[in-house]
Amino acid sequence: MQTIQAPTNCPSCSSLLDWSNDLLYCRSSQCSAQKQKKVEHFAKTLKIKGLGPSAVNKLGLTDIDQIYSLSREEIAEGLSSEKLAEKLYAEIKNSEAAPLNAVLAAFSIPLIGKTASDKLSKIITNITEINESSCKQAGLGPKATENLLEWLHRDFYSFYDGYLPFDYKFDTPLQKEEIGIVCISGKLTSFKTKALATQALEHKGYVVKSSLTKDVTILVNESGVESAKTTQARTSGVIIIENLLDLLGEQ
Numbered sequence: 001m002q003t004i005q006a007p008t009n010c011p012s013c014s015s016l017l018d019w020s021n022d023l024l025y026c027r028s029s030q031c032s033a034q035k036q037k038k039v040e041h042f043a044k045t046l047k048i049k050g051l052g053p054s055a056v057n058k059l060g061l062t063d064i065d066q067i068y069s070l071s072r073e074e075i076a077e078g079l080s081s082e083k084l085a086e087k088l089y090a091e092i093k094n095s096e097a098a099p100l101n102a103v104l105a106a107f108s109i110p111l112i113g114k115t116a117s118d119k120l121s122k123i124i125t126n127i128t129e130i131n132e133s134s135c136k137q138a139g140l141g142p143k144a145t146e147n148l149l150e151w152l153h154r155d156f157y158s159f160y161d162g163y164l165p166f167d168y169k170f171d172t173p174l175q176k177e178e179i180g181i182v183c184i185s186g187k188l189t190s191f192k193t194k195a196l197a198t199q200a201l202e203h204k205g206y207v208v209k210s211s212l213t214k215d216v217t218i219l220v221n222e223s224g225v226e227s228a229k230t231t232q233a234r235t236s237g238v239i240i241i242e243n244l245l246d247l248l249g250e251q
Contacts, residue, residue, distance in 0.1 A: 035062040038108045045106035046095045050088040053110030055079060060138060065163045109151045111144035121170035179205045183216045185230055186223035190244045200248055215240055220244050
């Protein structure tokens with residue numbers, strides 16, 4: 001049997017490789033391959049079309065800030081195409097409007113992806129409000145918080161801040177005003193399924209619960225059967241609707 005000798009040095013930067021969970025890693029911050037991959041990840045996350053591995057390599061990009069310092073002429077020379085340069089330059093300019101939800105996830109910070117960014121966006125409005133307290137409030141774990149705060153002080157505040165064109169503000173979706181909490185009891189006659197009824201209710205701004213919790217304000221009972229839920233609703237003073245279309249204003 002032929003023995004395969006594991007490499008000891010990174011094929012890109014020659015740094016000593018580190019074993020971790022039966023895998024080899026290059027830990028050098030100066031590794032050119034890692035730098036290029038980070039640029040590729042950033043471009044992919046922000047959906048900058050035309051800035052894939054080949055273009056990153058041809059343009060000699062080794063850090064994210066270099067993307068936004070490129071001129072049309074430099075892109076055309078690197079890609080040997082005026083047409084491709086025009087398209088890529090426009091894509092780069094369009095990406096400058098990206099919200100922090102996408103930008104933060106694009107920086108290759110371990111454990112900080114779109115989910116973590118969206119969690120933060122519900123608590124704070126911009127990057128300057130990120131701290132240990134806001135991370136905890138957003139529900140980020142200790143390791144994710146540590147990675148994010150380390151990146152902020154080591155990379156963002158010491159370099160990227162001022163060199164990238166973003167406003168670093170989170171984009172939070174508009175929330176419809178909650179107009180009532182609804183529970184559906186029994187079979188429906190106005191909709192084929194409860195799922196379709198739920199979709200219609202949520203579109204109008206209602207919150208739909210599967211059980212008759214204390215915060216339910218409206219019970220829908222189109223079956224005419226005096227169910228346990230209906231009896232409980234009457235006792236609790238919950239409004240009982242016999243035709244869901246009346247509530248939705250579609251009749």
